[in-house]
Amino acid sequence: xxxxxxxxxxxxxxxxxxxxxxxxxxxxxxxxxxxxxxxxxxxxxxxxxxxxxxxxxxxxxxxxxxxxxxxxxxxxxxxxxxxxxxxxxxxxxxxxxxxxxxxxxxxxxxxxxxxxx
Amino acid sequence: xxxxxxxxxxxxxxxxxxxxxxxxxxxxxxxxxxxxxxxxxxxxxxxxxxxxxxxxxxxxxxxxxxxxxxxxxxxxxxxxxxxxxxxxxxxxxxxxxxxxxxxxxxxxxxxxxxxxxxxxxxxxxxxxxxxxxxxxxxxxxxxxxxxxxxxxxxxxxxxxxxxxxxxxxxxxxxxxxxxxxxxxxxxxxxxxxxxxxxxxxxxxxxxxxxxx
Numbered sequence: 001x002x003x004x005x006x007x008x009x010x011x012x013x014x015x016x017x018x019x020x021x022x023x024x025x026x027x028x029x030x031x032x033x034x035x036x037x038x039x040x041x042x043x044x045x046x047x048x049x050x051x052x053x054x055x056x057x058x059x060x061x062x063x064x065x066x067x068x069x070x071x072x073x074x075x076x077x078x079x080x081x082x083x084x085x086x087x088x089x090x091x092x093x094x095x096x097x098x099x100x101x102x103x104x105x106x107x108x109x110x111x112x113x114x115x116x117x
Numbered sequence: 118x119x120x121x122x123x124x125x126x127x128x129x130x131x132x133x134x135x136x137x138x139x140x141x142x143x144x145x146x147x148x149x150x151x152x153x154x155x156x157x158x159x160x161x162x163x164x165x166x167x168x169x170x171x172x173x174x175x176x177x178x179x180x181x182x183x184x185x186x187x188x189x190x191x192x193x194x195x196x197x198x199x200x201x202x203x204x205x206x207x208x209x210x211x212x213x214x215x216x217x218x219x220x221x222x223x224x225x226x227x228x229x230x231x232x233x234x235x236x237x238x239x240x241x242x243x244x245x246x247x248x249x250x251x252x253x254x255x256x257x258x259x260x261x262x263x264x265x266x267x268x269x270x271x272x273x274x275x276x277x278x279x280x281x282x283x284x285x286x287x288x289x290x291x292x293x294x295x296x297x298x299x300x301x302x303x304x305x306x307x308x309x310x311x312x313x314x315x316x317x318x319x320x321x322x323x324x325x326x327x328x329x
Contacts, residue, residue, distance in 0.1 A: 001118075009118065009123060012123065012127060013126075013127065013130075016127040016130045016131060017130060019131065019134070020130050020131060020133070020134030021134075023131075023134040023135060023137075023138045024134055024137055024138055024141070026138065027137070027138030027139070027141040027142055028141055030141075030142055030145070031141045031142055031144065031145035032145075034142065034145040034146055034149055035145050035148060035149060037149075038145075038148070038149025038150075038152055038153065039152070041149065041153055042149070042152045042153045042155070042156040043156065045153045045156045045157050045160070046156035046157065046159055046160040047160065048157075048160070049156070049157040049158075049159075049160030049161050049164075050160035050161070050163055050164045051160075051164075053160065053161045053164035053165060054164045054167075057164065057165070057167065057168050057171055058171075060168075060171075060172070061171050061172065061174075061175040064172065064175040064176065064179060065175055065178060065179055065182065067179075068178075068179030068180075068182055068183055069179075069182055069186070071183070072182060072183040072186035072187060073186060075183075075186075075187060075190070076186050076187055076189070076190030077190075079187070079190040079191060079194045080190055080193055080194050080197065082194065083193070083194035083195070083197040083198050084197055086197075086198055086201065087197050087198060087200065087201030090201040090202060090204075090205050090326065091201060091204070091205070093205075093326050093327075094204075094205045094208050094209065094326065097325070097326060098205075098208055098209050098212050099212055099216075101209055101212075101322060101325045101326065102209055102212030102213045102215070102216045103216050104325065105209075105213050105216075105318060105321060105322070106213055106216040106217055106220060108321075109213075109217075109310065109314060110220070110227070110231065113231060113234055113235070113310075114230075114234055115227050115230050115231045115234065116227065
C-alpha cells in the first residue's frame, strides 16, 4: 500500500469517526431535551396526582359529614316524633278525661272552700 | 486492508454510533418515565399526608353538626310537649269554669253557702265597711247581709257594714268584695279563684291526666 493510499484510508476513517461523534453529540442534546421536557411533565403529573388524591379525600370527608348529618337527622326525627306522640296522647286524654278531671277539681275546690263535705 | 474490509469497518463505526445514540435517547426516555412515575407517587403521598388532619377536622365538624341538629330537635320537641301541656291545661281550666257555672246553677243552696264563705273571707281581709258586687241574678238569692255582718263580728271581733253595690258583676259567678272607699278589693269570682289556684291546679291536672 502506497503512502497516498494509506492517507486516503486514514482520511476516510477520520471522516466516519467525526460523523459518529456528531451522531452521539446530537443524541446527547436530544436526551437533554427529553429530560428537560420530562421535568415539566413530571411536575404536571405530580400536580395532577396531588389534585386527584385531594379530590378523593375531600369526597371521603364529605361522606363522613353526610353520614353524620343523616344519622343526626334520623335521631332528631325520632326525638320530634316521640314529642308528637306525647302531644297526641295528651290531646286524647284531655278529650277522654278532661271533663271528668274538671268535675273532680271543682269538687276539691268546693270542699277546700268548705262548701261540699 | 482491502476496499471491502475498509467499507465493513467504517459501516461498523457508523452502526455503533447509531446504536449508542439510540441507547442514550432510550435511557433519557426511561429516566423521564421513571421520574414521572415517582412524581405521581409523591403527589399521592403528599396529599395523603393530610388525610388524618382532614378526617379529624371532619369528625369535629360532624360532632358539632350532630350537637346542633339534636339540640334544635330537643328544643322543638320541648316546644311540642309544652304546647300540648298548655293546650290541655287551658282546655281543662275552661272545663273547670264551666263545671263551676253548672254546679252554681244546679246547687243553689251550695252556691249561696259558697258566696257567704267568699264574702266572709273577703271581709276578714278588708276589716272595714264593704260593698258586694254580685251578678244580677245572684242578687235574687236574697243573701241575709245582717246575719253575715253578725257572723263576721263574731269571727273577727269587728263590726262592719255590708251593702250591695249598684255595680253588677261581670263574671261567671262568685263575688267581688270592695271597701266602701274603694281602696281595697278582694276578687272572689270563679275566674279569680281558678286563677289563684292555677299553679296548684296545673300540677293536679297533669297528675290526673297522666295517671293510667
